Amino acid sequence: MARVIVDVMPKPEILDPQGKAVHGALPRLGYHAVTDVRQGKRFELEVEVVDEATLAEVHALAGTLLSNPVIEDYSVRVDQ
Amino acid sequence: MKIGVVTFPGSLDDVDAQRAVRIAGGEPVALWHGDHDLKGVDAVILPGGFSYGDYLRAGAIARFAPVMTEVIAAAQGGMPVLGICNGFQILCESHLLPGALIRNDHRTFICRDQTLKVESSTTAWTSGLSVGDEIVIPLKNGEGGFVADEDTLDRLEGEGQVVFRYVDVNPNGSLRDIAGITNERGNVVGLMPHPEHAVEDLTGPGTDGLALFTSALATLTSA
Numbered sequence: 001m002a003r004v005i006v007d008v009m010p011k012p013e014i015l016d017p018q019g020k021a022v023h024g025a026l027p028r029l030g031y032h033a034v035t036d037v038r039q040g041k042r043f044e045l046e047v048e049v050v051d052e053a054t055l056a057e058v059h060a061l062a063g064t065l066l067s068n069p070v071i072e073d074y075s076v077r078v079d080q
Numbered sequence: 081m082k083i084g085v086v087t088f089p090g091s092l093d094d095v096d097a098q099r100a101v102r103i104a105g106g107e108p109v110a111l112w113h114g115d116h117d118l119k120g121v122d123a124v125i126l127p128g129g130f131s132y133g134d135y136l137r138a139g140a141i142a143r144f145a146p147v148m149t150e151v152i153a154a155a156q157g158g159m160p161v162l163g164i165c166n167g168f169q170i171l172c173e174s175h176l177l178p179g180a181l182i183r184n185d186h187r188t189f190i191c192r193d194q195t196l197k198v199e200s201s202t203t204a205w206t207s208g209l210s211v212g213d214e215i216v217i218p219l220k221n222g223e224g225g226f227v228a229d230e231d232t233l234d235r236l237e238g239e240g241q242v243v244f245r246y247v248d249v250n251p252n253g254s255l256r257d258i259a260g261i262t263n264e265r266g267n268v269v270g271l272m273p274h275p276e277h278a279v280e281d282l283t284g285p286g287t288d289g290l291a292l293f294t295s296a297l298a299t300l301t302s303a
Contacts, residue, residue, distance in 0.1 A: 010182075014227060015253065017183045065144065068137055068173060070180040071227060 002050045003079035004058050008067045009040035041066075050078050081300045083293075084111040084121035086151070088142045092129035093164065093276060100276040101125070104293035113145040122300045123160040123204070124151055126167030128220075128274055138181060138223045139169030152176060160204035160296050161268045165221055168260070168270030177261055177270050178236065179228030184221070185253025193285040194219035194273050195247040196259050200240050203266040208295040214247060215288035217278040224252035224272040226261075236261055244271050 010016045016038050023037035043066055047054050058076055067074040083101045085108055087094045098108035109121050113131075118124065131142035142148070148170070155161045155176050163171035171177045184190060198213040200206060209215070228236070233256055236242050244260035252272070260271025275289030 013229075014182065015185060015225070017185055017187045021187055065136070065140065068140065068180055070172070070178075071182060 002047050004045045004047055004050065004055070005077050005079050006043040006045060006058065006062045006066055006074055007040060007077075008043070008062075008072050008074045009038060010072055014071045040072075044079070081123070081297050082107045082109050082119075082121040083123045083125060083296065084109045084118055085125045085127055086111045086113060086147055087127075088113040088129070088131035088145060090130045090133055091127050091166070093274065094127040094129070096274075097125045097127045097164065097276045100279045100289065100293050103279050104290055104297055106293065106297050111147060113142070113147050116146050116150055118147070118150045118154060123162070123296050124154065125276075126151070126161070126163040126170050127276070128165030128167060131166055131170065134166075134223070137169075137173065139166060139171075139173040142166075142170045143173040148174060155263075155268050158265060158267050160299060162205050162292065162296065163268075163270035164274055164276060165224070165272055168272055169223070171268060171270040176268050177263060178232050179226055179261070181223050181272070182225045182227055183223045184225055184251075189220070189222040190224075190251050191218070191220040192249075192251065193217070194249070194251060194259075196244040196271075196273060197247050198243070199245055200243045200262060200266075202240065203243055203262045203269050203295075204299040205262075205269040205292045205296050206243055207299050208291045215278075215291070216285050217273045217275050217289045218284060219251055219273040221252060221272055224254065226252075226254035226258045226272070228255065233258075239264065243269055244273070 019037040019039040101108040246257045275292040278284040278289030
């Protein structure tokens, strides 16, 4: 068994209200070093084997279901 | 004329949409998300609600429901399709309409009677309205911010594909105050506010919403 990680983030030019809300809370907690926050999603996909066909399938599902290419970018990496 | 209304798990306004079709003089037909069957309807409405709990993204899972295969094919063939609120989100996720809906910029759910300006009367769902008309219908959403890249927005404006614009207040951060859009052909329309909640004086801010349903019936009758 192996694990493939798909990270999905809002595109830089798309407003991220959730990230803004988190960022807005930080000064109230006394944290001042963080200048911006973007919030995304992380998917952990369990697969039998990591090969070319599996990764092609992961890219296909990441680009259709897990992310919306109009507003989000995704990246795929194998969890070592 | 038969207008189908799809019920997904989590749809809320399917019965209201059926009722609006009936009041407009049409025959509403209940469609089920799990069926590959449009039951011979002449038009389809995707109603508001929180299909599949809005998990992942609003409309993202509904877009792959079995019935959507038929809805997408019919829409591409020219059948009138209206997406209201969650239905608009599903149409964008299906890429039948450009752009996407994101969380409101003020991060709170909003519910209000909203004034809209009609920007196009050449769609299947607005043929009975006139450009410049103002209508008041309820708006209720948490993820109603319409976004698209600048080129897409310019194209929508240039091709007359903006159908409704918010007046007085932009309730959710939608770019260029866009409340509703159509496809190039004008048969597919999506909007965030709810025309089906403004079809009787007793239960809404007025009857302005009725025009969308009577427009579709008139479009179908004249076709």
